[in-house]
Amino acid sequence: MAIRMDILDQWLWKQEYWLPPGISWEDMRKMERTHCPLPRDLLLSLPIAFAFIGLRYIFERCVAVPFSRYLGVRDRIRVPVLPSPKLEAFYIQHRPQEPSQSEMITLAKQSGFTKKQVEVWFRHRRHLDRPSSTTKFCEACWRFVFYMVLFSFGLLSLVNAPWFWDQRECWKAYPLQPVEQAHFWYYLIELGFYWSLLLCVSVDVKRKDFKEQIVHHIATIFLLGFSYCSNYIRVGTLVMLVHDSSDFLLESAKMFNYAGWKKTCDSLFVIFAVVFLVTRLVVFPSKIIHTTLILSMEVFQPFMGYYFFNVLLLVLQALHIFWAWLILRMVYKFLFLGKLDKDERSDDDSLEDEEDGEEERSSWKKREEVLNSKLASLTSSCVLNNLKHQRANSSSRLPKSR
Template sequence: MEQISQWLWKQEYWLPPGITWEDMGKMEGCRRPLPRDLLMSLPVAVGFIILRCAFERGVALPLSRALGLKDQVCLKVTPVPHLEAFYTKHGRQPTQNDIRALVKQSDWTHRQVEVWFHHRRNQDRPSSSKKFCEACWRFTFYLVAFTAGLASLVNASWLWDQRDCWRGYPQQPVQDGHYWYYMLELGFYWSLLLCVSVDVKRKDFKEQIVHHFATIFLLGFSYCANFIRVGTLVMLVHDSSDFLLESAKMFNYAGWKKTCDALFVIFAAVFLLSRLVVFPSRIIYTTLVLSMDVFEPYVGYYFLNALLMVLQLLHIYWAYLILRMIYKFLFLGKLDKDERSDVESEPGEDKEVEKEKRQSSGRKRKVVMDSTMAIFNSSCVLNNLTNQKADANRRLPKAR
């Protein structure tokens, strides 16, 4: 165990060439970063989970009712033991072979089994109130975090001149405000990971998990390696647009479409500016280029920039979804969905909906065709009767 610890905390990994841990111990200032400080984020995460439960019940849920949000009533499916057993053990999306096997176990038709699974999935889907409460909690945290982070950095020199991120590095003391800024952000992202099994599963679920892990690793590593000045800038840039997205979701669930559209447009502008312009041009540029004026590349330098590049790839992915939403808004005139993360993930559900639409359209065409054929047949019968009567009238004089 001691050998692993010595290997993990090699100063060549964490500190620039020529700097040792003894040099870090001689650093002057009110606080210097220590790895054990990160343990504080775990009780902070537990506190966030408790606070979230109280907030959703005492604030978010009454707010949703005040905004007029009403949950849709889902049809309760008929209890069928063997279908329920398959649903819980084997999955929510049975294949065609599975459905044929289930049909043989009951007197239901193939279509009835498909409909049962469809309604059963709808029954398990999270309600609009749950999604509103989740968005309201995130909105509150991101707004408070952005406000507090901006207040703690407004007088910091590196906010306005990123070269100051490296003056005196790595022997830079940590201010109490920036320490707690780190612990609150780390605790919040730990709480998101701990609650991932009960939160709404969205379209970009995997990307969100990667984002949370990358953020936690980035914050933890940057704190231990004293990249705290850069870390505070990263957190501030991310929080600047996230609270706008969550507020747009809240009004979307409440049915305030115009307010939702306006907030989404503002969010899209802030997101594209902060994540595709400010983040690469200010933060990644200073870690890749400006830092080389102070030290030579080492392991920590490459690891920090690798994590920042992962975040930037996620930014590009989400920017693509947002631009697709803007395209729909401009050319179709409405925002049907939040392409970034508003719609919960349900594999195969879109295909099923399209299938039902095609079947419904086919039934309508069949009804129209049957009606047309009926009219055509009736008209043919009438014509035949008319022709037969006319022929009989023409034959009568000859008979006489």
């Protein structure tokens, strides 16, 4: 066991990886009286993550669900499907994919349904697996409360910090910088929350950027963990504050969207879009990435941790650009089409849009049939009137000719 720990200390905790040249772990241990950041502190984030999962379970059922009813969130009526082992087995095996026309015919023969009934069965079966509006509201409500509380806490703890106003203060006496108690808990709570998001990603509402979300959570966890061990805590608090500043606005817009408050949702989304674009595409690269790439070189020479930390920041910036593109698409639809569509990242909305489209097409067919019948009756009435006029004229002319 001792040999394994020596190998771990030699390779994983090699000071050249984590600390700039000229600084050793012995120098960091001298700061323990003033709370030096130690790697073992990160283990506290795991029980915090499980505590968040339990707290979320209680919050959604005791707070979010009653609040959703108060705001008027309504779930769509779900039509149950007829039991069919053949169709159910095919659905479970090929859940993400639509059955082809040949597969539809084969399944119709195996199940004893018609081809149209098989299509309706699969549409209703997919609808049963879709998360309800209440489920999506509860998820958005939980994230809104967390982001708002943590953003308020982070802003209060940083507004008097010197590096909040002058980013060069992030590197003053680095890495021998003591960690304040508020920033210590700010880090661990944020890290524990992202661990909880990663652990619950398989049961949360899946969206179009599902893979990007996983990459974002993993990159954030690595970023927080590494920056804590390397005492990048000052710049790390700024990174967390920038991200939390717009997240609670997005979640609040989602909440009102699920509740049907369209005007409130549109207003909050516009505010979120402005804050997101300013903080993620202007403040983040110009202040934080510029600080870690350029200003830090005024204090120490590049080392492995410097490159690793900046690569993670650039990964986050790439994700910011991807999400900014999705947001700008929604803003374009809002400004030029006069409406704000549903969340561009939602996978499950595609089925709902498809069903809405089918309902619109069916209603249009009904309106078209009514219109055709009215046109036919109008045309027939016009023809009959013309015939009557012609007969009247002919009958009036006959006596004169006689």
